[in-house]
Amino acid sequence: MESKTLEDLVEGNKMYQLVTERLEVKNPSSTDLFERFDMEAELMALILDLYNEDDTDFPYEKLQNFPPDQVLSYLQASHKLYLSKKLPEIELTMEHFFSRYGESHPLLTSLTLFFNQYKNRLVAHIRMEEKEFFPFIKRLIAASKGELTSAEVNEILATKSIDDFNDHHDPIEDDLKEVSALIHTYSSKEETPLPFRVFLNQVELFELELRKHAIIEDHVLVPIAKELERTLKQK
Ligand SMILES: [Fe+2]
Numbered sequence: 001m002e003s004k005t006l007e008d009l010v011e012g013n014k015m016y017q018l019v020t021e022r023l024e025v026k027n028p029s030s031t032d033l034f035e036r037f038d039m040e041a042e043l044m045a046l047i048l049d050l051y052n053e054d055d056t057d058f059p060y061e062k063l064q065n066f067p068p069d070q071v072l073s074y075l076q077a078s079h080k081l082y083l084s085k086k087l088p089e090i091e092l093t094m095e096h097f098f099s100r101y102g103e104s105h106p107l108l109t110s111l112t113l114f115f116n117q118y119k120n121r122l123v124a125h126i127r128m129e130e131k132e133f134f135p136f137i138k139r140l141i142a143a144s145k146g147e148l149t150s151a152e153v154n155e156i157l158a159t160k161s162i163d164d165f166n167d168h169h170d171p172i173e174d175d176l177k178e179v180s181a182l183i184h185t186y187s188s189k190e191e192t193p194l195p196f197r198v199f200l201n202q203v204e205l206f207e208l209e210l211r212k213h214a215i216i217e218d219h220v221l222v223p224i225a226k227e228l229e230r231t232l233k234q235k
């Protein structure tokens with residue numbers, strides 16, 4: 001693939017910003033997109049495509065050829081972005097509207113409540129992945145590189161399995177659809193009031209983001225890890 005420069009990209013390209021806002025700039029002086037973010041060119045391009053395209057016919061297998069460590073660091077950078085930026089931004093919008101319109105729009109009370117509960121579930125989901133799922137995959141990667149003793153490898157394979165995580169990986173983004181349902185029922189007879197439209201927009205973008213994130217976990221990371229696990233078990 002030809003290397004792209006920052007100038008090649010349309011200024012204000014929303015998807016580009018959506019994807020790169022979580023990445024650390026490694027070479028601020030470089031205008032070469034991929035030197036700048038220290039991520040394989042093709043991986044970055046495929047992730048951008050994933051955000052731009054419909055999920056149904058996306059060639060996930062292509063993403064499975066990349067080093068699992070790179071896929072993992074993208075996912076971890078995303079977790080960080082959700083906790084440090086996305087969730088606080090949505091909360092700020094809620095607080096702002098609540099203090100301004102809380103009395104005229106009683107729905108804001110239930111939305112705030114819903115969102116706080118949702119936030120707790122999402123934080124728990126991310127914490128489980130960061131504390132159990134990802135470290136397990138990192139051990140599988142280390143094992144496949146020959147960095148662990150065979151006793152260590154056997155212990156990992158005996159105590160954990162990718163299937164356990166896979167079975168408990170909820171599509172947490174689906175709950176966010178409830179927000180739009182709540183808002184639409186509330187404002188079905190008249191035009192949706194401004195605070196809800198702004199909030200809805202933020203939530204819908206976040207839902208898209210989480211959906212793509214889960215796709216990378218389920219269709220890229222899990223198959224890669226399963227393959228590592230399978231090969232290690234055969235040894
Ligand atoms: Fe995640």
Ligand SMILES: [Fe+2]
Pocket residue numbers: 125129169214217
């Ligand atoms: Fe997840």
